[in-house]
Amino acid sequence: MLAAVLKGRGILEIEDRPEPPPPPPGYVRVAVRSVGICGSDVHYYQEGAIGHFVVRAPMVLGHEVAGTVEAVGPGADGFPLGAVVALEPGIPCGKCHYCRTGAYNLCPEVRFFATPPVDGAMQEYVLHPAEFTYLAPGLTTDEAALAEPLSVGVYAVREARIGIGTRVGIVGAGPVGILAALAAESAGGRVALVDVREDRVAAARQIGLEAYVQVPPALDDCEVVLECSGSSGGLRLAQQWVKRGGVLALIGLGEASSMMLDGLDLSLRGLTVRGIFRYANVMPAAISILQRHRERLHIFLGTTIGLRSLPAFLEQKEYLKPLKTIVRVPE
Ligand SMILES: [Zn+2]
Ligand SMILES: [Zn+2]
Known part of the structure; x- marks a missing residue:
């Protein structure tokens, strides 16, 4: 499968990587369709770091992700094949003080898409815990990708x-x-x-x-x-x-x-x-706001590019112009 891999400062390559295995219990295999470019993706691309998060090994970009359900692991019920889903990009440990008190955005062990050393989702498939996968009925994948920044x-x-x-x-x-x-x-x-x-x-x-x-x-x-x-x-x-x-x-x-x-x-x-650092327990509310304000979302959706165009798009600093750019995978 194709993946947009950051290899170093200013070096992004579209690479062929092995597909993930069938989903284990509690996981959903998602066919990624739309990934928003965030300021943090651009920072990692340009500077190779944000504060103490430093890219030291090749890393897939992208954390504003929506796609469709492609396969469902045992126990991950309620996800019809082909349904549009938005992914919460941070998977907390579930055990620490912060996780147990509902502030899991502060979990020191969180694994967050495209935050080194964790790969992001600008790739054709990802395995994601069902717990952090949300159905987004009535939305396109481009629209559902806005659930994360919202x-x-x-x-x-x-x-x-x-x-x-x-x-x-x-x-x-x-x-x-x-x-x-x-x-x-x-x-x-x-x-x-x-x-x-x-x-x-x-x-x-x-x-x-x-x-x-x-x-x-x-x-x-x-x-x-x-x-x-x-x-x-x-x-x-x-x-x-x-x-x-x-x-x-x-x-x-x-x-x-x-x-x-x-x-x-x-x-x-x-x-x-x-x-305010990231968020906790709000993705369903974000999706319902998107559903109610669909007619206002077009201002974010005017610029879409295919995954293969991403290296040139970043190199030419094209992301500076539009309010938001959505990368379509795998086009
Ligand atoms: Zn972001
Ligand atoms: Zn934790």
Whole structure:
């Protein structure tokens, strides 16, 4: 089967690899169809590392995955052959303190697609635990692949307790920011986005979201701000946009040295800071939001490429233009 394998900084090869065996008990063998390109895939491709995660051996990219059920192992019931599924890319240990208390996103032993040394899913087949495989009826595989980036937003909405009428600011109108806006809106939040890129603000407005270029109309205005840009300027704006007593949730991952908060302001205005790392227990909610907002998903689905085109696509930095790129496997 074909797989997109990162061999070193800037070296991605489409390689022929052996197919996985028939699924063991509790596993599903999934024919991968659609994989979104995430900023982290690009970072691993360009820099060979994200923080202390360093690519030291060949690694398959891709963690925003959807496909169809191809074979089912003993005990993995409820997965009709051919059904569209979205995969949760992180498999936690299930035994540690974090796993036992429901915060399995913090499991130190988690094996997460395309996070070294674990292979990702830009390959024709993967074996996946049924427990972390979710049916996505009514969605195409391109749409279902959005369940992963949307999950971050759903988790942030839960952790920041966004509810009916909560004024929510979102800094960064990339895929994670706009999907988080759909999650916040679904919870009843009154949402506005800000981005420095006019095309991204335009994409958000195209699906009826309130969005602004550079700055919102008023600072000191939101009960919750979700920082999704991972930039120092974005973080500064996010802190200014939260009002007294509000919650600042940090989702975007930027350079370690640049993600600085104003500690005195946090104290004087009684702000709460919440770090958001990945997500736990939210994929079904993310899928139901996608099902209810299908007519708004087209802004993410305008750019699709075949697996074989991926090396040239990355080399030419084509991913910088569209809001999201979906890699079709195996085309
Ligand atoms: Zn991602
Ligand atoms: Zn664990």
